[in-house]
Amino acid sequence: MSLSKPISARRLVPALFPLAHADAASAAAARRERRRDTFVATPPVPAPSPSAVRLAEPLPTLAPSRLAFHNRILALLSGPQADLPEAALLTRHALHSNCRPSSFTCAAVLAALLRARRLDDFFALHRFALQAAVPPTAATHVLYLSALAARRLPDDALHHLRLLARPGSPVPPSPTAYRVVVECLVADHGRLADAVELKDEMLDSGFVGPDPKVYSLLMAGFVGAGDGAKAVELYQELKDKVGGEPVLDGIVYGSLMKAYFLMGMEEKAMECYKEVLGVESGVKFRAESYNEIVDALGQNRRLEDAVKLFDRMLGEHDPPLRIAVDLRSFRVMVDAYCAAGRFEDATAVFRRMGEWKLVPDVASYNNLIRHLGLNQLIGEAEVLYNEMCECGVGVNEETHVLLMEACFSVDHIDDGISYFDKMDGLELKPDATAYHKLVDGLMSFSMLDKAQEYFDQMKGKGVSRSISSYETLLKAHVAAGQLDNAAKVAKGILLDEKAVFSDEMRELLEGALRGDGREDDITKLYEDVEREKAEAEAQAAEEKARAEALAKEERDRRRAEAAAEDEAAAKASAAAIEAILAHKRKMENRVSPPDANSLDGGFLSKLGLKSAGEDTLQGTHQITERTGEDGRGQLW
Incomplete structure (x- = not known):
């Protein structure tokens, strides 16, 4: 009986079982196809581009x-x-x-x-x-x-x-970045329009939402500019941005209260104060938010309310769990007491910083010194200055300028000048504003020559002269009848690329010179300025050409040195190759060419045997024995 299946059954197998194959070749082809489908070749990972943006590594991943x-x-x-x-x-x-x-x-x-x-x-x-x-x-x-x-x-x-803030930026801007720039534009430069435009860009960028701190800075800027209505409008805009609900960040309410006080709406301001600081209020306050409220109260004759709020802040202060008081809290309280004329209380609250483990910094000292100097309390201000030096609090340029102005206010001219001169010994660098205040103070005491001396020092110390200092000196020289000095100041303005000689100053100088019958000096002044400008341009071009020539000479020298080094290296390499080849030729001439005996000798010597003819002399015929035709041994 045959064990093979009938032909009909064998024909039905491929139809009934799709994975079955008629022959081995088709099965192998199917297996190869399955392998191709299973093992898909993945493209190689490209190497990172050198110009690709790199991100900072987290600290836990560092070696x-x-x-x-x-x-x-x-x-x-x-x-x-x-x-x-x-x-x-x-x-x-x-x-x-x-x-x-x-x-x-x-x-x-x-x-x-x-x-x-x-x-x-x-x-x-x-x-x-x-x-x-x-x-x-x-x-x-x-x-x-x-x-x-x-x-x-x-x-x-x-x-x-x-x-x-560009799209696709690897490190998008944070809210703090916008706060820094808005504060710079508003507080330092008064560029409110640019700050508002930046706020709109912040909202349109999508990186940062409506930030209460940014709105607070803008509101404070408009309050400082006397536009309380615009500050209230900004608050309403922020309120709409957060869904029409009250803003839960207390940072905006200090500026809002100042806007209400500025508009004469004191009741509205106090209503806002009681609402946001009430027991059922959901507004969150930090030390910075509290400080703005205290400042709004203290600067608008609400000292008692400011003191109550300050005491509440001290009661809530529980570091490190809750920080309700910082150095600025004491500074705004000093401002509030000084605004009310209570300077002894201001000094007392300043001394309380140590009770709360706060060390006054240079800004805190400068703030109190400024208030004391404005009210001609120069003795108390000098006590604070000596305390700063003893405690190791680093005095800065602002400290000396404040003390200088305080001394000028009580006619202590020499003391004021000495405070300014002390900055050189302390390696402090007064800016153009400090020099302008010094020059202004000296001219108020008719010390025009001394003011001109300090004004001339600015150029030697690399301090750019401000146009206000130029104009102040020019007016003073014209008023004193010192037209030659006035012409020198005008010449300095015309030669200074950063200063602009206004039409008012031009008319003032030309009128004074014409009144003195010196019309020719006007023409001579402008001619001298044009000549010196041309000489300066020629000198700059000459220096540029000299610098380019020196740079070209340096490049040529480096190229010559590199070529000499390459030539020396090539010669050394050629000499080394020649030495190796000479040594090889020498060794080839010294050693005879190997023969069959020498080739086998090494192996036989290891076995303790000698090859045939190893000990024979050169030129001697080797005698060997071989079998002849007759079967006898013969010598050869």
């Missing part, structure tokens, strides 16, 4: 050595071994080492430099870190914007922020 370096830098920035210059120098040197600092390490050093107002070192380290391809974080951008604001460069800060 142990880099994390140890980060902790070392933090130890140098705080604690008993604090050394900011060493930390900055160490970070800069490590940027091109095997243990590179992370983005957070660089941000920590930059923040310390910004707090110390070492702006030149800040910008140098920031630029060096970018060149070393350290990816910036959102905090790094905020620090950079703050430094630009401190350097009084609002346009640069605005441009940088708009670059961050």
Whole structure:
């Protein structure tokens, strides 16, 4: 009996079972097809582009050595071994080492430099870190914007922020970035229109929603400009943006109350105060929010309410769980007491900082010194200055300028000048505003020559002269009849690229010279200015050409040195190759060519045997035995 299936059954197999195959070839083809479907070739992962944006590495992912370096830098920035210059120098040197600092390490050093107002070192380290391809974080951008604001460069800060807000930005701007730039525009430069435009851009960008802090800064700016209605309008806009509900961030209510006080709506302001600070209120207040309310009350003859709120803040203060009081809280209370003429109480509340473990900083001292100086309490102001020097609180340029103005207000001219001169010994750098206040004060005492002396010092110290100082000196010289000095000042204005000689000043000088019968001096002045400008341009062009020639000479010298080094290397390489070839030829001539015996000798010597003819002399015929035709042995 045959075990094979009938032909009919074999024909039905492919139809009944789709995976069955008629022959081995089709089965193999099917298997190959299944393999191709199963193992799909994945394209190789492309290498990252060198121009691709890099993001900051999280701290937990850092290597142990880099994390140890980060902790070392933090130890140098705080604690008993604090050394900011060493930390900055160490970070800069490590940027091109095997243990590179992370983005957070660089941000920590930059923040310390910004707090110390070492702006030149800040910008140098920031630029060096970018060149070393350290990816910036959102905090790094905020620090950079703050430094630009401190350097009084609002346009640069605005441009940088708009670059961050572009679509597809790897590090989008944070709310703090907008706050820094808006505060710079409003508080430092009074550019309210630009600040409002930036607020609209913030809302349109989609990165940041309606930020109460930004609205508060704008409202405070319009209150300072005397436009309370616009501040109230901004509050209503913010309220609409959050859905028509009351704003639960208390930061806006201080500016809102100031707007109501400015518009003469005192009842509305106090109603707002009681509503947001009531027991059932859902508005959240922090130290900054409380400070704005206290300032609004203190500056509008509501000292008792301000004191009550300040006591409430002290009662709620429970660090670290709740921070309801900070250094600015005491500063606004000092402002409130001084506005009411109670300077002893202002000094007393200033002394209470230590009770709450707060150490007054230079801004707190300067605030009280300013109030005392404005009210001619120079003795108390000098006591505070001596206390600052004894306690190690670093005095700054503002401290000396405030004391100088206070001395001028009580006719202590020499003391005021001495406070200004002390800045040189302390390595402080007064800006153009400080020099302008000094020049103004000296001219108020008819010390025109002394004022001109300090004005001339500005150029030597690299301080750009302000147009207000130019105009003040020009008017003073014309009023004193010193037309030659007035012409020198006018000449300085015309030669200064950053100053503009206004028509008013031009008419004042030309009228004074014509009145003195010196019309020719007017023409001579303008001719001298044009000649000196042409000479300056020619000198600049000559220096530029000289610099280009020196640069070309340096490039040619480097190219010649590189060519000489390449030629010397080629000669050395050729000499080395020739020496190797000569040695090889020498060795080939010294050693005889190997034969069959020498080839086998090495192997036989290892066995303790000798090859045939090994011990025979050269030129001697080797005698061997071989069998002849007759079967006998024969010698050969």
